Amino acid sequence: MDYIKDRGYVDVGVDDTFVPMDFQQKDGKLVGYDVDLANTVFKLYGIKISFQTIDWSMNTTELRNGTIDVIWNGFSKTPAREAKVNSSKTYLDIIALKKNHINSVKDMQNKTLGAQSGSSGYNDVMDYPKVLAARIKDHSPILYDSFSNTFIDLNAGQIDGLLIDSSYANYYISRQRHPERFTEIDSSFPKEQFGVGTRRSDVTLQQKIDRGLDILAKNGTLARINHKWFGDKAQSPLLRK
Template identity: 35%
Template structure:
């Protein structure tokens, strides 16, 4: 009887341990934080030639985590389900060129905006298209469930173009280069990065679809983490660290104060 009782207690302990390990919070202790990213979103967060995750947001997040006294892990996620990943507890923050919108404010808490951006149309350099109006009847690509999709949906152009959605910008740009698309609606910071990396391949149309700002998403109800993070970001601005990171990736200080 004692052996059976002991075995039962052991099994119970194992079950309890397993349940604890499957709890729905990414941040299982106060010294670690999990950040959800799109790892194909250069120059904000992407994989380099060594398959290491790098980028402006990556450096910025690491610096903020250091201020907060936390370890940081970057978790590539399906960007179309980013809010679900946050609200389920699988990640603690959405931090990778995450545009602040009224719709998203209903789902998550946001830090103060830290970077200006806009949605633009990118075409091949050889394309005769020079204005947004000339995209009428053309094949347009964009990342699914992105602010590019929101910007196009809010534009009069929406009903005048043929739209294809892609999992990420890299796939959309690949179709543009092979001329299956006439243009890609994309974040300006991303467009300028690829223009610098592939000189002479792309060009931007002069007009933009929508100005916007990037912020960091925190799960609703977690005001303590939001306040702690915002304090760290303010300190990075004050001590010049944010400006150094921006200059590294953009050649100038673009971080909002």
């Protein structure tokens, strides 16, 4: 933390295609829920942010190697990650087109499922094979570098469904011309929470982030950011112990 304060900025690793958490607008500007939240927290300490786009499948490696200082991008807690970094969890849903007649996990029998490479969704598919892997075609999802590409293939009929966190699903569907064409299905995976990933040795940095989030929760800033990105039904996707 002292090094970051002396340097004047913190390197934050993101997947810049992860709508609505961190994503690029047409003009190239990085925006999103986590962008607003991270900027607001570090502003409390007079620290600017340098957002770094990373290969999401290498997120913990980038953190441990010192390429970035923090992962702030809908980062989910998994046993493998927990052994390496501090983190927490998020909810997962299945999203599909209604015309595919997928209304439950059982309906994914012999269907193609898309997931992001390196995501907690993919890990859950493989860690809990009886939930989805045993049902879907080839017993493994089709992997994509970004969720943007999975939605393109879903709309084009190249995949039957995709595993995605509910925050992204709700944001995407609400902005479609015909949102009624889509359906969301509870995946039955263990419930998770979004968190901020830091190196296990960076105790002070983690404490500063936690304190910042507590301040934002108490003064109403967190609620305003939630409403901005998730509307009237907004509940913070970042839930901490």
